[in-house]
Each structure stands twice: as structure tokens, then as C-alpha cells.
Amino acid sequence: MAITLEEIAKITGFSASTVSRVLTKQSKKYRISQVTEKVIIKKAKELGYRPNDLARGLRLKKTHLIGLMVPDISNPFFSYLTHIIQKKVYMNGYSLIVANTNEDINTEIEQLEIFRRKGIDGYIIMPVGTKYEHLADLIEHNKPLVLLDRNIDELNVNCVVVDNYRGSYEAIQYLINAGHKRIAIIQGLQNTYTNNERVLGYKNALADNGIKIDEELIVGNDFRRENGFISTKMLLKLSNPPTAIFTFSDLITLGTLHACMEEKINIPDSLSVVVFDDIDFAPFLVTPLTAVRQPREMMGEVAVKLLIDEIKNKSQERKKKIILEPKLIIRKSVRDMILGGNANHLNTTMEYHYD
Amino acid sequence: MAITLEEIAKITGFSASTVSRVLTKQSKKYRISQVTEKVIIKKAKELGYRPNDLARGLRLKKTHLIGLMVPDISNPFFSYLTHIIQKKVYMNGYSLIVANTNEDINTEIEQLEIFRRKGIDGYIIMPVGTKYEHLADLIEHNKPLVLLDRNIDELNVNCVVVDNYRGSYEAIQYLINAGHKRIAIIQGLQNTYTNNERVLGYKNALADNGIKIDEELIVGNDFRRENGFISTKMLLKLSNPPTAIFTFSDLITLGTLHACMEEKINIPDSLSVVVFDDIDFAPFLVTPLTAVRQPREMMGEVAVKLLIDEIKNKSQERKKKIILEPKLIIRKSVRDMILGGNANHLNTTMEYHYD
DNA sequence: ATTTTATGCGCAATCGTTTGTGCAAAAATT
DNA sequence: AATTTTTGCACAAACGATTGCGCATAAAAT
Secondary structure, three states: OOOOHHHHHHHHOOOHHHHHHHHOOOOOOOOOOHHHHHHHHHHHHHHOOOOOHHHHHHHHOOOOEEEEEEOOOOOHHHHHHHHHHHHHHHHOOOEEEEEEOOOOHHHHHHHHHHHHHOOOOEEEEOOOOOOOHHHHHHHHOOOOEEEEOOOOOOOOOEEEEEOHHHHHHHHHHHHHHOOOOOEEEEOOOOOOHHHHHHHHHHHHHHHHOOOOOOHHHEEOOOOOHHHHHHHHHHHHHOOOOOOEEEEOOHHHHHHHHHHHHHOOOOOOOOOEEEEEOOOOOHHHEOOOOEEEEOOHHHHHHHHHHHHHHHHHOOOOOOOOEEEEOOEEEEOOOOEOOOOOOEOOOOOOOOOEEEO | OOOOHHHHHHHHOOOHHHHHHHHOOOOOOOOOOHHHHHHHHHHHHHHOOOOOHHHHHHHHOOOOEEEEEEOOOOOHHHHHHHHHHHHHHHHOOOEEEEEEOOOOHHHHHHHHHHHHHOOOOEEEEOOOOOOOHHHHHHHHOOOOEEEEOOOOOOOOOEEEEEOHHHHHHHHHHHHHHOOOOOEEEEOOOOOOHHHHHHHHHHHHHHHHOOOOOOHHHEEOOOOOHHHHHHHHHHHHHOOOOOOEEEEOOHHHHHHHHHHHHHOOOOOOOOOEEEEEOOOOOHHHEOOOOEEEEOOHHHHHHHHHHHHHHHHHOOOOOOOOEEEEOOEEEEOOOOEOOOOOOEOOOOOOOOOEEEO
């Protein structure tokens, strides 16, 4: 159907190899005369020649395809990352294949299998959990790979994450400084890297401040909206409910807000809220939310850079672990339990920021 | 590197063709004995054979790749569509390549060119504008294509859009019913299908109600946040400012809210706002926004279904144009200029909805 | 016992590129 | 005029899979 090298060869009277060399700009290297070059280029344009990347990929073992695996593209945080990655990848001459694992390890494995059949040049993966044989196999076969947002310690691999532990710790510290003692968290999917780090940050912050950990206040099981909704309702119904909630994703936050609205809970008067992941709309909400903001564009950009480097540099002595810092954005969703009123005058040890 | 048919053939003592036939489940058709079948399958599993889709695609002229072109993935509306499409495409055994055109026609053309080299089986495109030679060429070459969100009338092509004209018309009618006469719109990118339809709905609604069109109140030039911000500021500074603003995208809305906050404009007391595209956070904003909601999942699902049908059915006598209906979600961002107070008791001719 | 039919599988071409090697003819050198 | 060098290009193999055709051998039919 489409026009091939062979056809151009027939028409111009040269061989396919000559046509190929001309069109891949290797005329000098292979001593093709300028006249021939002109003729071939002209004809190729005229016929609208378009190289077949399948054939090329087969021969060259390069597809200029990058595979991205994200847990949930409908989550604004991930979709924003996807956006950045798409942009950067394209700027480097690659195209992006995206897969959604839906936070399911089997889907992740299956999708990776499909990716590998396609001869993808490099992978950016935000792994679901802690199972990693499929990833280890990828590494063994020397496929360029960078882990994003979530690391797997056992793997010697390039990765870029944010300091989830610190983000969580500081958020909790901020709440404690505001006089809160009963602080709940609504977790995301357990046994993911991010979740583990955030839980740890929470626990250590409490411990360091001499507050006993109440397992009743640790709820939730995935990063979705419904989880936020249900978990918040449960927390509110506790005999001794929390005075503050720390949510682990923007989608969870949505559910929490929804639940608070239904229960006619005023934030921060009746309940303080701090959220992980800053949302574009956060400043315009009934109560502007105090949030841990992750450096999203930086994450995406660095991940792509690392990957492209690895693709080009095949050597890659040692893998790099990039850890980026989050930022606590203080707005108006935390109540000062000591002085009363809003706690947005309080500071943290973290670089902070108002807007 | 990876294990091939040929290697399995060598090891088992059969030919590559036999191995191929077994592994593609054509043993009966080609009368391969069950013993042979067993042996080959066992060995293939053992060696972790993974077919090379490049070679297969080259031979079969099928890649199981779907190409998606979106104007701006960071826009929640589009990222949600992307999510749905990814899911559906995967359920049908395809993988998704996504390109971001950035609302730039040249990028669209360039990206399409790249897609075509990759032997993609079908395309879902949300075109930037009204230039369509590259799309016409795609159709001429019988490549399965569906246009999404934005149609191009000149093209005989499958498409799924929502009735933007009606969505806009009804939103404006609602504002008029609430007593508004100076109604501004903040447009998106001009000469896109959606924008044209929405502007037309606006103008006709005004005309049908005997309100003169004031060009001063038609502002804006793209779907982004900055546009919303700047355009709102401009509108507010008019000597005779509007009493209501209709924004054309969720990102524009963000900018409008931002501007209103800076200018200390209360919604709806000082300014009524209706927005196109419903936002997850809309109910929780300082003022819950009255919005035209588009049936996003339906759009994505129908688009994929149409495409897969076209891929399978190559015949395709006549193309289908699917028009979905939007819904006006009435919340609290419109003031009743006649009775005062909120206009959320008012009805429209459209199917309406509270939440 | 011969012919026919069925069974089981391999050969080789093909998809569209790229690239190492080699061979004429032209140009330069002696 | 004979030899060497340079110029310009073609041949063919390779990448990994699929598939029409055909060829043995075995089983069935006569």
C-alpha cells in the first residue's frame, strides 16, 4: 500500500540500498553522487515516502518508543506526570506508549509483557507494589528503566522519588505544633513505596512528640475517592474522633471533602485537614487546603532525562537515585487548637510557602 | 538477544514454521501432531519465548496499536478521556500511543506523520482546528479513524461529539432566565469545533431573547488557565462590566476563580459564573459551580467502540456521527437578578440535575 | 498389491529496512 | 599505455515472524 524504498528504487533506476542511504543522509559516507541524491530525494518527496518503522525497528533494534506504566491516569497527580513525560519524550524524538496498571500487580506484569513484545527502547514505571521479579528480569536483559514516584530498594535501578517520609513527617509535625494530638491518616494502597514512607513519617513524628499511636486512626486502603469518602465517615463516627486528618492523595481528599459536606463538618473548625498532593483547585475550595506539594514537573523531567541518558549511554556504571523534596503549602484547613482560630501563622522546619 | 522461533526450532528439531503454527494455535489447521505440539509449547514456555511484534507487524500489517492525539493532556477533561480510552483499548487487546498536540496544528501534523510510520491500526483524534488535509489523507488511505470531541464537517468520518451548541445555549438561557443581560464568555481556542459551536449557542440564545450582542463581552483565545485569569481581569475592568461570565473550559475556570479571588469579587453576589466542563472539585469550591457537564466516559467508550468496529469491519459503508447530550448541573454560582439571592431554584428546558 | 487418501511437517518467499562487501567504470598516476 | 586509485553504486544477507505449497511416509481403500 504505502510507498517503499523498493518502489522508489524501481522508478529512479537505482537500488533500494542506494535509496536508503540517500534518505538516511549517508550519501557522503557511501559516496553517492550529488546528482543521484537530488533525483532520489525529489522522487521520495513527490511520492510522499514514509519509512516503515516496523521494518526499521526490526533491523535496527530501535523503535523510538518509550513505555510508561502508571497506576491510575485519572488521578490528577499521575495525569500531570504523564503530560510532562509525554512532552519531554517527544522533545527527544520518542513516542509514548502508556499503560494503566490500575494499581493491580497482575495488570502490571501483563502490560509489561506486552510492552516487551513491542521492542520498546525504554521504560518509565511507577510500580504497584513490592513484587519485582518482572522488573528484575527487565534489568537483567539490560532494558533501560527508571522507576518513578515509587522505588524498590532491592533493585539496582535508576529512580526518582520525592521524600515522602519527610513530607509526611513535617505535615504531622505541623499539626502537632498546632496542638493536635488525635491525628488520623487515610492511607492509599498498602505496601506501595509511597504509602509505606508516609505511614512511617506519620508514626515517627508522633513518637518523637511522645504521642501514642492509635491504630484506630490509621485507616484506608487505596488512593481512590471512594476510600476517602468511606474512611472519613468511619473516622467521624468514632467514639473519640480525630481532630485532624491527613489524606494520602488528591482523590482521597475529594472523598474526604464529600464526606465532610454530607456530615456538615466544617473545616477547620470541627476538623483539620492536611493533604498529600497539591490540587490546582485547592486555593479556591470552601476552605483552602494546606497541602504537601510534590515537584511534579521536576519528577517527570528528571525521569525522562535519566531514561534517555541510559538509552544513549548503554554503559551505565552505576544507577542513580534521585530524591526530590516536597513542600508544605500552608493555607487555611488547620485549626490552632491552642490559641484557637486558624493555624496558618505557624511554621514548620520544612521550607514552607503561602499562596 | 531475545529467544526466537528459529531457536526453538533448532532445539526441538522442528522447523520455524511448525513452531510458529503451534504457538499461534493453528496446530489443527496445519495438522501438527499433538505430541509435537506439546513438545514445542513446553519448550517455548521454558525458554520464555516472547513473540516479536515488530516482525509480526511487518508481516501481518497489524500492530495492535491505537494512536490517540489530544490537545492537552494536563487538562482534566482530556486526561479523563485518555484514561477511559486507555482502559477500553486495553480491554480490546490493543495498546495506546498518545500524542499531545498542544493545540498546535503543526504539531498535530508532525505527530500524525510519526504515527503513520509506526503502522498504527487505528486513530482517535481530537483535532486542533479546521485544517484537515492530513486527516483527509488518512481517510483516503483507509486508515480507521474516529474524531473525538471535535468534528470536522467536511470529512466523511466516524465521530463522537457532544452537543456543544445546545450546552452553551441552555447555559446562557439559564442566565437570562435569572435576569442577566450582560453576559460575557471567555472563549477557548478560536476556530476549533467546540469553540465555534459554543459561541454560536451563546449568540443565538442572546438573539432569541432580544439581547444585543456586545463584542466587548466576547473575550479569550485559548483553553488554558492564564487565559481565564487575564480575560476575567479585563472583563472586570470594563466600564460596564458583565454580571455573568460563561467560561469555556475547566482550566479557564481556574483562572477566573483566581482572578476573582485577587479582585475580591464574590461569586455569585458580585458576579455570576457558569462553566463548561464539570470539575470533580466543583461542589466543594467556595461557591459550588453551576456547570455544563459532558458525558466523558460515554464519549471515550463510544469512540473506542466505533474505532474497533471500523478496524474489524474494514468495509464500513457509511460513517457514523454520534452526538451526545450535555447536562446542566445547577449549583450556586448564579445570582437571581430579579428576586435576588441564588438562582438555583430556576429551571431550564434542558435535563437538569442537582448535586 | 496397487492406488488413493490422509497425516505431519519443511521449504522458501515475503513484509521493508539497513549495511558489509565487492565490482565495474572513470579518473589519476606513472 | 599500463597500473593504481577513486568514484558510484548494486548484491545479498539479515532482522523475526507467517503462510502457500509441496513432498514424503503412513494408513486406508480397492
